[in-house]
Amino acid sequence: MIEIRKVQQDDREQWAQLFRQYRSFYALQSDETVVDRVWGWITDPSHESAALAATVDDTTMVGIAHHRRFARPSTGTVGLYLDDLFVDPHHRGEGIGRKLLGELAIMAGANGLSVVRWITAEGNTRARELYESAAHRTHWLTYDLAPDARSPE
Template sequence: MQITIRTPHAADRPAWDRLYAGYAVFYRTEQSADMRDTVWAWLLDPDHPLEALVAESEDGGLVGLAHYRPYPRPLHAAWCGYLDDLFVDPDYRGTGAADALLARLREIARERDWPIVRWTTADDNYRARGKYDQVATRTSWITYDMPSA
């Protein structure tokens, strides 16, 4: 299957919305339409640091997404990339869409002189971890979330 990776256009909103809602369901995260409105607005705002890639199948439908952003890595005095979200429609897993999204993100990192792209995933996300083990190095870091309230 031919997969094309590109940036999203305004007309992609319904397809992106379906994919991003699916991503939230996968991670058992409550997400409202208003929340997706906010993220979509960020993605279309050239002044917002969050950017996106979408995977388009040969029939023109969106089958995957990746959201990423720059982040400073002070200990290394460098800007790097952070992959916040990567999702491929379950019907299109194994088609190369995830490979293509990650390959394009690697190209973007090279273009921007980011020495690494970092991301996290759930410990039990075995299928994704199998893919990630092919393209990246698992670190020994443990992630914590501190609530602000």
């Protein structure tokens, strides 16, 4: 039985293990400072970031979804942004990612939000199969601009 729920204070170790695997999957350098910082964010009710956990047997965490609200000025609405979705490789194909996405859709609907949006790497083919079957792929491209150290004028 798969249960989707909010991450709780006593989930720290299991969440951290999954988050480290997520970061490793995307070839991000191991950094416990990041793990600690993100844990602080998702367990702080006043922070914009939050997290869902997917558990089996009521105890074993097998998936995580980090999310936050975001303003959509072009439509005058607010959406739900999925920052990170990760399922333990030993539990892929069991519908856990789909259940996490479904819970995010329910949350968005219950709160009058206009969309659940996310990005993924082009080469993340396994996840893209799920995403293509669960959501509409947009025509938007993503760009990253490096910060400029100069002071604003």
